[in-house]
Amino acid sequence: MRGDDSCRLAWPFDVYEAQCPTRMVLDRIADKWAVLILDRLREGPVRFNHLRRDIKGISQKVLSQTLKKLERDGLLSRAVFPTVPVTVEYALTPLGRTLTDAVAAIAHWAEHNMDAVLAAQAAYDARAGGEAGL
Amino acid sequence: MRGDDSCRLAWPFDVYEAQCPTRMVLDRIADKWAVLILDRLREGPVRFNHLRRDIKGISQKVLSQTLKKLERDGLLSRAVFPTVPVTVEYALTPLGRTLTDAVAAIAHWAEHNMDAVLAAQAAYDARAGGEAGL
DNA sequence: CCGCATCCTATGGGATACTG
DNA sequence: CAGTATCCCATAGGATGCGG
Numbered sequence: 001m002r003g004d005d006s007c008r009l010a011w012p013f014d015v016y017e018a019q020c021p022t023r024m025v026l027d028r029i030a031d032k033w034a035v036l037i038l039d040r041l042r043e044g045p046v047r048f049n050h051l052r053r054d055i056k057g058i059s060q061k062v063l064s065q066t067l068k069k070l071e072r073d074g075l076l077s078r079a080v081f082p083t084v085p086v087t088v089e090y091a092l093t094p095l096g097r098t099l100t101d102a103v104a105a106i107a108h109w110a111e112h113n114m115d116a117v118l119a120a121q122a123a124y125d126a127r128a129g130g131e132a133g134l
Numbered sequence: 135m136r137g138d139d140s141c142r143l144a145w146p147f148d149v150y151e152a153q154c155p156t157r158m159v160l161d162r163i164a165d166k167w168a169v170l171i172l173d174r175l176r177e178g179p180v181r182f183n184h185l186r187r188d189i190k191g192i193s194q195k196v197l198s199q200t201l202k203k204l205e206r207d208g209l210l211s212r213a214v215f216p217t218v219p220v221t222v223e224y225a226l227t228p229l230g231r232t233l234t235d236a237v238a239a240i241a242h243w244a245e246h247n248m249d250a251v252l253a254a255q256a257a258y259d260a261r262a263g264g265e266a267g268l
Numbered sequence: 269c270c271g272c273a274t275c276c277t278a279t280g281g282g283a284t285a286c287t288g
Numbered sequence: 289c290a291g292t293a294t295c296c297c298a299t300a301g302g303a304t305g306c307g308g
Contacts, residue, residue, distance in 0.1 A: 194271075
């Protein structure tokens, strides 16, 4: 049997293993803000404050943190242009591009199935609330 | 212009709007544990403790919470069999099935691109560490 | 077997203010 | 413009024990 270190440097990586590095990656990309950022970059490079404006509700701190982590993971690149004031553009890397379809699917699913989810929630709550009367 | 309540009950839902209900859904499905659970249910119904064993590292509390939320959102169903002791099976609903491909893509991406991510991280850290010497 | 309740700590993430 | 630093609180989530 594979012990605690199972999956480390060995194929195939198994995301169901607690200590597998894939868990860290999953934690990064299965994240609301990361999904929105990656999806927003699909059409091309975007500047920091532009992302900040487009992804409504994200704080500058979280945007900054998330961008840095995604850059470290090789999913996106950061380009600095020595203009005055400085301009910084974020763009998907080739590796990042291999993820965007899946990520976009998640984001779009939410938009397309919102009605069904809302209905399910209402039904669930009605059932749960009604049970008190039994 | 659409005010604060933009997107509520109106099409198209826009996941980039801060107050949009799609954000709640995105928060739910763009979650490490939810992804693993939904992916694990692809092949058929699974019992509670079976999920707990398969998804290594998940606590019973988090599993329970996540299952309940996913059930409320209509993504999966809960079936109780009056055996002794009781048996409970969780399964994807038709709505949940429309999500699993996207979710599986995310989970599998992590497994397939782990090497590239690891390499990117090493390169990034080497660069960051080296800068101290400039 | 399937959970819920409680306790407790670590972390996520918002607000605000300051730097190159 | 593009961040970094600090404060600070809400929540995620692990551990443990009990109940149906």
